[in-house]
Amino acid sequence: MLLRMSTLFLRTLREDPVDAEVASHKLLVRAGYIRRAAPGIYTWLPLGLRVLRRVEDIVREEMDGAGFQEVHFPALLPREPYEATNRWTDYGDGIFRLKDRKGADYLLAPTHEEMFTLLVKDLYSSYKDLPLSIYQIQTKYRDEARPRAGLIRGREFIMKDSYSFDVDDAGLERSYQAHRDAYVRLFDRLGLEYVIVSAMSGAMGGSRSEEFLHPSEIGEDTFVRSPGGYAANVEAVTTPVPDALPFDDAPAAHVEDTPDTPTIESLVACANERFPRADRPWTAADTLKNVVVTLVHPDGTREPLVIGLPGDREVDAKRLEAAVSPAEVAAFGPEDFAKHPALVRGYIGPQVLGAESDSGIRYLLDPRVVDGTRWITGANEEGRHVFDLVKGRDFGADGVIEAAEVREGDAAPDGSGPLELARGIEIGHIFALGRRFAQALDLKVLDENGKQVVVTMGSYGVGVTRALAAVAEGNHDDKGLVWPRSLAPADVHLVATGKDEAVFTEAERLAAELGAQGLDVLYDDRRKVSPGVKFKDAELIGVPTIVVVGKGLAEGVVEVKDRRSGDSEQVPLADVVASVVSTVRG
């Protein structure tokens, strides 16, 4: 395959596009791979399309190699299947909806669980047909509130989604593992560094879920990892529970006046001033903070919930949401306080809380608040706090909740060391869905006893366009992109410089010979473009091997440059083809 720069549909830009923030976005636009068509929606130019095809091919090869079969659904779908699983409403503003001329509702699919499930239901009805894994590579649409970072979060994007169908849990586990293994191979081939983290199954209501994250500062997902190999999405991190403490000799709880101390900070200052400890100052960690929120249950009912946690920690909204799912969290406003007089704003204490208490308000504790721990906390009266309130002696709770923020240095739950916080781009997600969709859409097969059983499913996604952007994000320098060989738009970028006709004659010959060896050649055959421009363009475009035919020709050599390292060598004309072929083939 020979691409001539003189005719290639390409315009490189000297300056960064003003709307781009992250490197992959800036460079993919500058180097002429993509153009913005609308917010979060991109047009693919020839170079970009070549890279995209290579990513898709690798994904396809790994899926096919694992025995999964490719199908293709429409992107434009009717409302009914999504109605059956409640997702027509659950998705809210997150999907693009449209009507046909008769007024019937359609949507641009954000994902295809329903369609896959219905297709299998349509065709299969026996346990003998299973297990089955099928996949597609399809354009998906989500009306993101805020698209950002170019291809990384768009409103139109390409995703590979697979679905597995099994009769029992053991089968699902095997299918899940098969996908996990395929993803490992696939991301290795893409040259993408990744971390596999456990993830919360969340609203999808499954049993097991892991995310493949590409570590990157511009990633939108926060995850943790420990030196001993623990890794988890921040929502899925569990807190190691400390041992209970003895409290036989603990002083009795006592209520003290702490005027004007509605915040932890003011409380700690007041405690140190009026009730100083002999051994050390009070800190926020000595206080028990009680945060009240409103839970909105799926049926619409609202319930107050109080969460007790050490005063030096904040509630992490994402962890809280994940912990209370499928309920949603809303603010507890002044009007809510008015409805619940037991809750004194700024002075909430556990003594009046709990499902069994007079207030009936549910109270959940951070796992660190174990029996025997002593706290300064609200006395449920304006301007007063209680000291030496002992968990297990003076108060209890309705349960524990993982809602506190995770901090750098916190212990990993499996004892594998202190946690490090990092950011990542979610490039893959594997998910043991269970029977939710099969149940809702009535996908059953006859088992070997002739009984109807609900099929159990898994869903598995790879963000194809996002993975491409992640590769660009992780493979560039200040001059431009630096593609791994597996994805580059060409194997070699051949540059002819100079005005001597012999240069072009020789370059033409080289281009033809390299092509004959099966290499994809991007050939800069532009006549009136200065060498500087050609070099800059080559570096920007990022083909890993650059061959320059120019002034060395008089001595019978051409220059072979490695884009990534910048190293170059002069290679005798006669050896160039063999040398480049061996470099490219590795």
Add this chain to the structure above:
RNA sequence: CGGGGUAUGGCGCAGCUUGGUAGCGCGUCCGCUUUGGGAGCGGAAGGCCCCCGGUUCGAAUCCGGGUACCCCGACCA
């Protein structure tokens, strides 16, 4: 949905404060020169200055109201 910002040739920007022939750099086209690091000189094309309304003899500029886009946050199986 909150906060901040921006809308002017293909791209990046100035002009707006203080109304009076719409500019600069890059890119594009023509000619000559140049050919190993985004070339030089000369010429040229290309603008509902986001939209609607108002003030004014006259609005890119002032006033009112919209809309769109970008960034931060919230949201995001």
